[in-house]
Amino acid sequence: MTVFCVIPAYNEEAAVGRVVREILPLTDKVVVVDDGSTDRTAEAARTAGAVTLRHVLNRGQGAALRTGTDYCLTAAKVDDLIVHFDADGQMRAEDLPAVLAPLREGRADICFGSRFLREGNQLPPVKKHLIMPLARLFVRLLGIKTTDPQSGFRAMTARLARELVWSDGRVHCSEILLQAHQAERRLVEAPIIVNYFRFGTNTRQGFGIIKDLFIGKLIN
């Protein structure tokens, strides 16, 4: 069972090298997708030991994740695992074994890292008390029970990854969750800690995600 880790990166030369070095011993292959950065992100990732793909234009986090995932799928077998991870250093590599465990044990098809299953996550108040409850309510209305509907830290089987289609921007979190649920795949969550030194998705972007979901439904 090969574990591929896909890391989308945009102007992350300061952090991506450390992230790759931390995650590399826990996986078999790390693929960093430089999403049209204007700094030396790609070089930093390559030096640290990652396979590096480069977008000639900035297309968004979802697009970079898709490129990296598609690249891994060209080599992956159905039971291999694909991890999505961030390049900014906010997620902790040490949480990866817990996220991979349900898949390795054959208990799940996809495992989402949740920031609400253990103490220690210092979420910004707006995110904790406004964005997350709204996102949770939104997915709850669609019949999904999850503690963290906006988690970008996840692992899935290559079999499931082949079935998923997600958009360019930040809406991938909701889309992957919804599609996995609709396909009746086994979803589980594992506790993770995210060290916040950036806000991440703000309220405006949060509403943008709902808008993108709506337009995506109309087009596809």
Add this chain to the structure above:
Amino acid sequence: MWQQLLAIVIILFFLVKLWLEKRRRLINRQEFLFWLVFWLTALVLIILLKPLDYVAGQLGFSASGIQALLYLAVAILTYFIFRIRLRLTKIEQDISRLVEYLAIKKK
């Protein structure tokens, strides 16, 4: 009367512009026909403004025919904006597919 004449001049201007664009092959036949029908319909409606007052009254509009035309114009414009938005999103998706293809191919 003057407003009617002004509207007709504006529509004729757009019709000439459309014809020039077609001649310079800046738009395809389908697009040309669509806009031709659109502007000709607008021209006919403006010329028949008086009978339109009657039609508007029959349809239950309390205002005059020109106001009914404005309602219609707003509805059509809203529809166009919606269509353009969908089209833009589709183009964005196509660009992303191309960028993705190039990234993997160059590896």
